[in-house]
Amino acid sequence: MLVLHPSSQCDVCLEGYYGSKEPVSIACGHTFCNRCLQSLPKPACPLCRSRIESDDVRRVRVDKTHLPPSTPSLSFADIDAARRLQAQSTRLVLHGGSTDEYRELIGELGSWLETQHAQEVRYVISFGSPA
Numbered sequence: 001m002l003v004l005h006p007s008s009q010c011d012v013c014l015e016g017y018y019g020s021k022e023p024v025s026i027a028c029g030h031t032f033c034n035r036c037l038q039s040l041p042k043p044a045c046p047l048c049r050s051r052i053e054s055d056d057v058r059r060v061r062v063d064k065t066h067l068p069p070s071t072p073s074l075s076f077a078d079i080d081a082a083r084r085l086q087a088q089s090t091r092l093v094l095h096g097g098s099t100d101e102y103r104e105l106i107g108e109l110g111s112w113l114e115t116q117h118a119q120e121v122r123y124v125i126s127f128g129s130p131a
């Protein structure tokens with residue numbers, strides 16, 4: 001599946017893929033937003049004029065993992081919990097800890113992860129860490 005960088009924009013209306021605008025890709029390889037696709041006067045690519053069959057239209061995912069924390073459904077409480085767990089993990093890794101402390105942390109991490117979507121977890125974990 002094609003993945004676009006969040007700063008990509010539609011080649012037709014030159015606007016970013018925000019809100020209800022979703023990128024679609026067609027057989028010729030060109031990508032533009034679903035609104036431009038729907039407003040085409042005839043089923044031809046606005047960039048290269050090749051014919052568009054409805055089977056060829058594919059939704060493209062925008063990689064939102066690089067966006068700042070406006071990501072919906074990730075609450076501040078979740079971010080707080082993530083940071084706290086991350087700090088605890090760092091402390092245990094740097095200074096060591098008892099088996100019970102490790103077990104407790106792994107349990108907490110597990111139950112926190114279950115409440116999160118994979119994409120958001122990746123963002124939270126990369127956020128604020130040195131590299």
Ligand SMILES: [Zn+2]
Pocket residue numbers: 010011012013014015032033034035036
């Ligand atoms: Zn567009």
Ligand SMILES: [Zn+2]
Pocket residue numbers: 028029030045046047048049050
């Ligand atoms: Zn095209």
